[in-house]
Amino acid sequence: MPEGHTLHRLARAAQRRLKGGPLRVTSPQGRFADGAALVDGATLRRAEAVGKHLFLDLGAGRHVHVHLGLFGRTTVAATPAPAPVGAVRMRIEGATAYLDLRGATICEVLTRAERARLVARLGPDPLRRDADPDRAWTRLSLSSRPLASLLMDQSVVSGVGNAFRAEVLCRHGLDPYLPGSHLARVDWDAVWADLVALLRDGVRTGRIRTLRPEHGRSRRSGPRHYVYRRAGEPCLVCAEPVSVAVVEGRRLYWCASCQRR
DNA sequence: GGCTTATGCGCAG
DNA sequence: TGCGCCTAAGCCA
Numbered sequence: 001m002p003e004g005h006t007l008h009r010l011a012r013a014a015q016r017r018l019k020g021g022p023l024r025v026t027s028p029q030g031r032f033a034d035g036a037a038l039v040d041g042a043t044l045r046r047a048e049a050v051g052k053h054l055f056l057d058l059g060a061g062r063h064v065h066v067h068l069g070l071f072g073r074t075t076v077a078a079t080p081a082p083a084p085v086g087a088v089r090m091r092i093e094g095a096t097a098y099l100d101l102r103g104a105t106i107c108e109v110l111t112r113a114e115r116a117r118l119v120a121r122l123g124p125d126p127l128r129r130d131a132d133p134d135r136a137w138t139r140l141s142l143s144s145r146p147l148a149s150l151l152m153d154q155s156v157v158s159g160v161g162n163a164f165r166a167e168v169l170c171r172h173g174l175d176p177y178l179p180g181s182h183l184a185r186v187d188w189d190a191v192w193a194d195l196v197a198l199l200r201d202g203v204r205t206g207r208i209r210t211l212r213p214e215h216g217r218s219r220r221s222g223p224r225h226y227v228y229r230r231a232g233e234p235c236l237v238c239a240e241p242v243s244v245a246v247v248e249g250r251r252l253y254w255c256a257s258c259q260r261r
Numbered sequence: 262g263g264c265t266t267a268t269g270c271g272c273a274g
Numbered sequence: 275t276g277c278g279c280c281t282a283a284g285c286c287a
Contacts, residue, residue, distance in 0.1 A: 002268055002269070003268045003269095004268095005268095006268075052268095052269075052270095067269080067270085068268090068269080069269045069270065069279080069280075069281095070267060070268075070269045070270080070279090070280080070281090071267075071269085071279085071280050071281045071282070072269090072280085072281080073281075073282075086281080086282085087280085087281070102280090102281060102282085103280055103281040103282075104280085104281095105269065105270070105271090105279075105280075106270095152269090154269095154270090161268045161269075162267090162268055162269085163268050164268080165268095208268070228268090229267095249269090249270085249275085249276080250268095250269080251267095
């Protein structure tokens, strides 16, 4: 479930459960065998997420970089680790916990400079204290591209994916096709603040919860989002059917009636 | 057991 | 713009 909150949550879990003693790093599936050999026996200095990227600082200028892509999944659990089932790209075993990685787009060892170059091309991450929303505003306000494209562009804002894109635009009544340059500063400030709150909630709960209390956030059954994956179903606010179209290669869901600005 | 879909992204053309 | 990567889960028969 890889939007930014997933990676920050993973970074926290890794930091808490793998820090300390030497780590056994292997690649049962084999595709990360060379990388694993480079870092096997190292100690975790720091686990950190930037946008949808996870970095494990293993000292001596070695940084394991993981990007989950669309399919990547991780397991973090108490040792002893069971015999690997399926395609485990990377397994990290510590004294009390282990981490399994499957299906990731990227799992590699980077130098500090390579890591810095990668981070430099990412836009501000709403989950990081050092994030500067002005950087994103500068990009947005000069662009004729639609908001729905800009929000998915990791060099504009990092950590937002298809679910949060759809939901945050809906929560603010924003037309997904509005050019970035037509967005009011006050609306961007509100969207940014909302992304901070929504993503933080995601880190805490491990879920994407976007419904306001009056629309059933705590309800057990029924829709869990305003528009995401609800094509053709009634909008929770105005009951008009939710629209769907492909933008940036991903399905965009929105309410054409509520989101007009 | 097969088919579809998925919270992503780089690359060819 | 569309394809390919890569894995798992949900749905159907």
